[in-house]
Amino acid sequence: MKARLDLEESFRIALGSLRANKARGTLTTLGIIIGIVAVILTMTAAHGLQNTFRQSFSAVGADVIYVSRMPWVVMNDFFLYRNRxxxxxxxxxxxxxxxxxxxxxxxxxxxxxxxxxxxxxxxxxxxxxxxxxxxxxxxxxxxxxxxxxxxxxxxxxxxxxxxxxxxxxxxxxxxxxxxxxxxxxxxxxxxxxxxxxxxxxxxxxxxxxxxxxxxxxxxxxxxxxxxxxxxxxxVKAPSHEAVAALEFEVIGEMRKIRQLRPAEADNFSINKLDTLVGAFDNIMGVVLLVGLLITGISLFVGGVGVMNIMFVSVTERTREIGIRKAIGAKPHSILFQFLFEAAAICLMGGLIGVVVASVLTAVVNATVMPASVSIPILLIAVLVAIGVGVAAGFLPAWRGARLNPIDALRYE
Amino acid sequence: MGQPISSSPATAGRIALSLRDVVKTYVMGADEVHALRGVSLDVATNEYVAIMGASGSGKSTLMNVIGCLDVPTSGTYSLEGQPVAGMSEYQLAEIRNQRIGFVFQTFNLIPRSNVFHNVELPLIYAGVPRAQRRPRVEDAIARVGLTNRMRHKPNELSGGQRQRVAIARALVGQPSIILADEPTGNLDSKTGDEIMAVLDELHQAGQTILLVTHETYIARHALRIVRLRDGMIESDDAVPAGSLAGQ
Structure with missing residues (x-):
């Protein structure tokens, strides 16, 4: 009950502060906007590639297994299959x-x-x-x-x-x-x-x-x-569920046809769409990780900008913090006040980033290649933005919350 | 030193606050600053006490200790019989919120908030639900005569009006004591008198008031004057009745 009222006040102060410092807030969000746009575009690109991939192999069929000399995906173990x-x-x-x-x-x-x-x-x-x-x-x-x-x-x-x-x-x-x-x-x-x-x-x-x-x-x-x-x-199985049993059976029959002794390894390969998709997903996973790491740097720079502006905000309002503490604000009320402010700045940046990324994707979709942003990606982006805000705002907010009320009241 | 000095004869009610041998020492670099060197003081409810002293006499430190903004180095301080020593920052904030009403020389209002919200703030931090806050805030504002300025921002008010808002904020939480630190210091003498009249009225309505000032004519509004010098109480006298009329 008490905590809820405190939060309400913290939220109100944060909004008021943003309204009072529009230009500063907007400039600060720029870093976040760029970071969020980069994150969304990276994820959308990875998502798009994955979709294109699945689509282009959709004719292969998920309930079909292929018996071949070689596996479809050969990494650096080619020598194992060369003499088959x-x-x-x-x-x-x-x-x-x-x-x-x-x-x-x-x-x-x-x-x-x-x-x-x-x-x-x-x-x-x-x-x-x-x-x-x-x-x-x-x-x-x-x-x-x-x-x-x-x-x-x-x-x-x-x-x-x-x-x-x-x-x-x-x-x-x-x-x-x-x-x-x-x-x-x-x-x-x-x-x-x-x-x-x-x-x-x-x-x-x-x-x-x-x-x-x-x-x-x-x-x-x-x-x-x-x-x-x-x-x-x-070899097409009667149903998707029967694929596993069929695969087992095919291996057995093939070993008989090939007259392999029990100790000998298979000299043929079983390929499935799943293997292909799995291999592709692995590669895409790495690509996505590297992409997010790089875009993460821009988001980090944006976060540092927010942290900087929050330190300014806390210093500017040292006296106000003193007043609030004198009349009974507890440390956590002050902490939340500034956390909300940082989160709100980043949320704003995130939302603008979502709009910019959506527009860019639409342009790419119309000119270069089919691409579309998905709702989960946008949601993740917005959550990431808020997370960056809370992370970036914590240190300044903590400093504000720890201020000694006497010193804060005397601050000019 | 540090002998308890007997309270004025006016002490009839319950004890509002009680200091015993309070010492406050600051460490500034290599030096120790002895701001309070053993102060003992009792204030009963509905007393009107002025604390006087030159700058450096320790009256600000005493104010901070009484206002629970600071804790004594040694000695005890209890507010309405409850010892403050060893309280956490969280508990001190609660005490300030519910038992103390501050009135500062520089008003210290939140600049972006209007009069209503400034006065409402202590109740918000106390966790009073919105529906109960409104009548209490309106009542406090009415007592300082600013009902028609409720939606104004501090920068749209005169100095005297701002100090009235600060007084309304101090009394909205029905505190045990109102601590007024040079409440007229930033005001011209006519406005200052108006503010003192508001405080006098509050006292007559039963409020305990501690007034810190260096001006004798302001101190004479109180019924008891405590003089500090070098961190110790120099004198503690009742103000002769009618002294105000003599001004």
Whole structure:
């Protein structure tokens, strides 16, 4: 009860003081504004990158695991995987027959080839040999025409389904379906165009610059020696919950297919979207930490400015502190009075920073790249601003609260 | 020295405050300053005491001790029978808030707050709820005759009016004693007389008042004059009745 009344008075004094020193308060907030804008932009950038990343890999599907020769994320342990044998198509078919009825298994094989249609060419396009089950393990569907069928695969048809970037690059606005293009030296007929995936991520795979062909046709046209084959096998679980059990089963089957002895390590890798996202989140975590550390410095400088102005404020009002103490203000009332003032200055800076950062983000969104501030980030920013105020105001406020009333009353 | 000096014959009521052998020594660098060298003094309720002395006589220090702004080096001080020695800063603040009403030479009002808020302040620090504060503040302001200036800021008031606000602030908490430190020091003699009239009125209404002054004609408003010299009580006399009329 008493404490509440005290706080009320402290709050009132703080507001009154801010009103009385508008120019000084505004200048002081400048440091805080810059710091808060930096914090918000750093967090928004990190958040935006993360979203772009997730979006660009959304086609991969969270309930699909991939069996490959190598892990997707190889740091500095490349030598561990270098001598692994590639995954042969034969082995992929074996795995498919073992898992029949429990999971959808789709082998695929890929490489870079040049495309040619009349005078138009595209270099280094990703060619993926796959089966009709591709559209079951991935969310990407054809937009025009049709996808590869079972018949195309078993009869090794030279047909292809192209991504939107390939369509634009080779055919422009002209119709692509039923046209014939050259992949390397082999002629393929276009039977469909995939819908746009979008969001090629910072040099990551561009899913719109791909061509799907039947895996059998791929092997026939580009395959060469069976031992050099390196197939990726996508295994789609019936539900997201079943992924863990399925992964266990796949490892077991693969070890049998590969005839590994119990003591031998796996010579294949299981990849999931989760692993990729996890690795990416780790990297983003570091980037965010470094970014916040750097922006933290500007916030710190802003905080020092607030501390400075609070020392001035306490000194200026030494006599007032003396009066208040003489008529019964307790040390904590004085402490809170100045803490509120510092927090209010920083809150003001924080709110202005939120507005400035929102405007900057909107400008970036309209001109450079998609970006948006999120409410939690803004809330965090405002809380950080208040925290800086309390931290910066504490020392000056403490000094004010400890003043001897006699000396304070005598202060001119 | 330090013998208790008998109180004036007017001492009939309860003891408001009591000092016994109060010594206050300051250490300033290498020197020790003996501001009070053993002061004993009793003041009963509804007494009107003037404390006089030249500068350096220790009267400011005595004021600070009585006002609980400072604690004695040795000796005891009790306010309404309650010893102040060993109290924490927090408790002293509470005592100042509830038992003491200060009136300063320089008024010491909060400049940005209006008259009402200045007078309200001690009640806020005492934790009195808002609804109960308003009538008490208005009553205190009415007693010093400033009801029509309630929403004015101190810088919109004359010196005399400011001192009235300070008096209202001192009495709003119904303190045991009002400590007036040179209350007329910054005022012209006519305004000073008006302020003294306000204090006289408060005394007549039953308020205990301690007045610190170096001017004899101001001191004569009181009924008892205590003279300090070199940190000790030099004399303690009742003011002869009618001395004020002789001015």
């Amino acid at each position: 044998p590639g995954l042969e198509l034969r082995q992929a078919d074996l795995l498919a027959s073992k898992l029949r009825g429990r999971a959808i298994v789709n082998p695929s094989i890929g490489g870079q080839r040049d495309l040619k249609y009349r005078s138009a060419t595209m270099e280094g396009v990703t060619i993926i040999g796959t089966t009709e089950r591709q559209t079951l393990v991935s969310t990407a569907q054809p937009e025009l025409g049709r996808f590869i069928t079972d018949y195309d695969v078993t009869r090794r048809k030279n047909v292809c389904v192209i991504g939107t970037d390939v369509r634009d690059g080779l055919f422009g606005d002209a119709a692509a379906v039923n046209q014939e293009l050259k992949i390397g030296r082999t002629t393929f007929r276009v039977i469909g165009v995939m819908e746009k995936q979008g969001g090629a991520f910072l040099g990551g795979p561009n899913f719109d610059r791909q061509v799907f062909v039947p895996i059998t046709s791929y092997v026939k046209a580009f395959g060469g020696d069976r031992r050099q084959q390196n197939v990726d096998v996508a």
